[in-house]
Amino acid sequence: MTQNSAQISLAFIDWAVIILYFIIIIGIGLYLNKFTKSGEDYFLAGRKNSTWVAGLAFLSANLGALEILGLSGSTVQYGMYVAHFYWIGAIPAMIFLGLYMMPFYYGSNIHSIPGYLKLRFDEKTRILNGFAFALMTLLVSGINLYSMALVLRTFLGWDWNICMWSSAIAVGSYVTLGGLMSAIFTEIIQFFLIWFGLLLLPILGIVELGSVNKILGELPTTMSHLWSTAGNPQANAMGVTWIGLALGLGFVLSFGYWTTDFLVVQRAFSSKDLRSAQMAPIFASFFKMILPFIVVTAGLIAWKLDHQASDFLLRNANGTINYDSAVPMLIKRYYPSGLIGLGVTALLAGFMAGQAGNISAFNTVWTYDLYKSMIKKDATDEHLVKVGRITTVVGIILSIGTAYLAQSFPSIMDYMQAIFSWVNAPLFATMLLGMFWKRTSPNGAFWGLVIGMSTSITLFILLRFNMIDIPILGISPSFSDMSNNLWRAWWVWLLTFVLTIAISLVTDPKPESELVGLVKGLTPEEKNTDLPLLHKPGFWAVISIICCIALNIYFW
Amino acid sequence: MEDNKSEEMLSIWNLVGIILVVYGLIITGCGVYYAINGIPKIISNESNPSLWWGIIILISGIIFTIFGRNKKK
Numbered sequence: 001m002t003q004n005s006a007q008i009s010l011a012f013i014d015w016a017v018i019i020l021y022f023i024i025i026i027g028i029g030l031y032l033n034k035f036t037k038s039g040e041d042y043f044l045a046g047r048k049n050s051t052w053v054a055g056l057a058f059l060s061a062n063l064g065a066l067e068i069l070g071l072s073g074s075t076v077q078y079g080m081y082v083a084h085f086y087w088i089g090a091i092p093a094m095i096f097l098g099l100y101m102m103p104f105y106y107g108s109n110i111h112s113i114p115g116y117l118k119l120r121f122d123e124k125t126r127i128l129n130g131f132a133f134a135l136m137t138l139l140v141s142g143i144n145l146y147s148m149a150l151v152l153r154t155f156l157g158w159d160w161n162i163c164m165w166s167s168a169i170a171v172g173s174y175v176t177l178g179g180l181m182s183a184i185f186t187e188i189i190q191f192f193l194i195w196f197g198l199l200l201l202p203i204l205g206i207v208e209l210g211s212v213n214k215i216l217g218e219l220p221t222t223m224s225h226l227w228s229t230a231g232n233p234q235a236n237a238m239g240v241t242w243i244g245l246a247l248g249l250g251f252v253l254s255f256g257y258w259t260t261d262f263l264v265v266q267r268a269f270s271s272k273d274l275r276s277a278q279m280a281p282i283f284a285s286f287f288k289m290i291l292p293f294i295v296v297t298a299g300l301i302a303w304k305l306d307h308q309a310s311d312f313l314l315r316n317a318n319g320t321i322n323y324d325s326a327v328p329m330l331i332k333r334y335y336p337s338g339l340i341g342l343g344v345t346a347l348l349a350g351f352m353a354g355q356a357g358n359i360s361a362f363n364t365v366w367t368y369d370l371y372k373s374m375i376k377k378d379a380t381d382e383h384l385v386k387v388g389r390i391t392t393v394v395g396i397i398l399s400i401g402t403a404y405l406a407q408s409f410p411s412i413m414d415y416m417q418a419i420f421s422w423v424n425a426p427l428f429a430t431m432l433l434g435m436f437w438k439r440t441s442p443n444g445a446f447w448g449l450v451i452g453m454s455t456s457i458t459l460f461i462l463l464r465f466n467m468i469d470i471p472i473l474g475i476s477p478s479f480s481d482m483s484n485n486l487w488r489a490w491w492v493w494l495l496t497f498v499l500t501i502a503i504s505l506v507t508d509p510k511p512e513s514e515l516v517g518l519v520k521g522l523t524p525e526e527k528n529t530d531l532p533l534l535h536k537p538g539f540w541a542v543i544s545i546i547c548c549i550a551l552n553i554y555f556w
Numbered sequence: 557m558e559d560n561k562s563e564e565m566l567s568i569w570n571l572v573g574i575i576l577v578v579y580g581l582i583i584t585g586c587g588v589y590y591a592i593n594g595i596p597k598i599i600s601n602e603s604n605p606s607l608w609w610g611i612i613i614l615i616s617g618i619i620f621t622i623f624g625r626n627k628k629k
Contacts, residue, residue, distance in 0.1 A: 013582065013586060016582070017579065017582060020578070020579075024575060028571070031566070032565075035565050053568055184568075185568055185571065188568055188572060189571070189572060189575060192572055192575075192576065193579075196579070196609075196612075196613050196616070200605060200609050204603075207603065334605070335605075336586070336590060336595060336596045336605070336606055337586065337596065338582060338583050338585075338587075338606050338610075339583060339586070339605065339606055339609065342579060342583060
């Protein structure tokens with residue numbers, strides 16, 4: 001794919017830093033195994049985490065190396081528009097989850113999102129979502145594994161199979177041993193490794209090149225603003241309009257991902273009480289907001305360096321820029337031995353935590369929502385933990401399979417967005433109606449989801465093979481893949497939303513007595529009036545929104 | 557992970573602290589080595605980033621270790 005001359009060579013000390021990380025995470029798995037006895041320990045990390053632990057794990061479950069490499073690369077391509085993924089594409093949804101949805105999720109004492117669907121609607125909706133989610137986690141876990149092998153082979157010259165199998169064995173070992181707690185521990189360690197391993201890149205880049213404002217001043221106007229060029233898709237590098245950004249990214253994809261993706265929400269379920277669970281995503285929103293200072297800044301520096309000397313970034317065999325090479329090439333430029341090991345460890349930790357997160361979510365959904373509900377209804381707690389451990393091993397093996405499968409897809413990020421829009425976009429419509437409209441019926445939810453998911457997959461295939469025109473979806477002559485993803489998500493959400501309402505109106509709802517604790521209006525609300533201001537989730541939510549608005553105005 | 561029920565379990569903050577101390581020592585050690593033996597040819601060589609960044613990691617690790625210990629009951 002790329003030239004070998006671009007490879008980063010590792011010294012003994014770099015190897016020592018990397019191998020030490022593997023020893024640490026296996027050691028953590030062995031250590032935590034002693035504390036993982038019950039199903040609650042294994043699948044929910046014992047429900048005893050503080051806001052800090054749950055919040056950092058919540059963010060880290062989303063913060064993978066795939067995202068860091070992919071979005072730094074996207075910054076070289078789209079400029080400041082990538083910051084939308086961190087600000088409008090995350091903060092409002094995280095706040096909404098914390099303030100309005102968490103009370104129903106946490107209060108109903110469920111193990112998973114499909115578990116909520118069972119309580120709110122019925123068994124068939126749970127099983128439908130359980131299967132969709134299990135498949136999604138396996139595909140995403142495989143993509144993590146595949147991307148890691150791709151990056152390590154391209155930049156370090158490591159053998160493809162050794163990369164995949166060694167990381168799969170490491171992740172499999174510590175998740176099998178310690179369950180969600182192992183995944184959370186390593187996610188938090190990964191969080192700090194990413195900051196300490198990669199934050200130095202933009203710092204050294206700014207030291208060399210001047211300031212961020214200086215780099216922004218040199219960017220073409222199509223890449224240097226957040227909103228002022230979003231009126232016309234031709235005026236910005238991403239080819240989107242503000243309405244597409246707001247509806248597709250800011251509303252459907254973002255809310256769909258952050259509020260219904262069990263992988264991230266599961267971290268908040270591990271909190272010790274409702275207030276901590278509510279605070280977890282709100283607290284995480286502050287860290288999410290500052291991530292562009294690593295990711296976007298690194299991308300901007302790489303753009304500038306590539307414009308100074310047009311061979312800074314790697315070129316693919318067909319001469320196009322390999323955007324994903326931005327972070328590895330910055331590591332190569334700025335880091336001496338030792339720091340290279342730390343930078344590579346941060347990326348490895350990111351890939352492995354991403355895979356561990358998917359595998360731990362897969363084992364929970366399989367064990368509770370599919371195995372227990374369909375195969376062995378009277379399973380004991382001890383039996384479920386055993387099934388969870390076996391499921392982890394099976395999940396790892398299956399994700400090695402999906403990793404080999406992923407080799408055949410042309411674009412990984414596009415494929416990931418497609419998977420999210422198949423599962424999360426329709427599910428968000430179902431959840432929103434389920435939590436906030438008591439008339440939503442089990443049949444309305446089920447058929448709305450079935451039709452929404454089928455439509456999303458059909459649209460993806462039609463667009464992929466150019467059987468329909470993108471402007472029909474986007475109401476504008478915009479043709480970018482990103483714009484296509486945003487608009488498809490919006491239409492699928494709207495279809496599911498309208499259909500669920502229509503079918504609910506002609507079918508029987510659940511009796512209100514069965515919806516207490518699950519639907520707004522039928523659930524007693526905790527007012528938190530006796531809490532000091534600094535402990536109130538609402539206070540921090542307002543601060544977070546103000547900071548997000550200020551950043552958007554500053555980079556308008 | 558941090559309350560009474562699991563009092564024997566090491567706090568995650570202690571663990572993060574210990575890992576950062578170890579990595580901080582390694583990176584600072586590299587920085588000292590480069591200060592004595594000359595720095596490899598990279599763009600940032602004049603500032604010896606291994607030394608000052610290593611010290612930052614080390615100090616952060618020490619703070620986390622102390623903070624984590626204080627959190628334990």
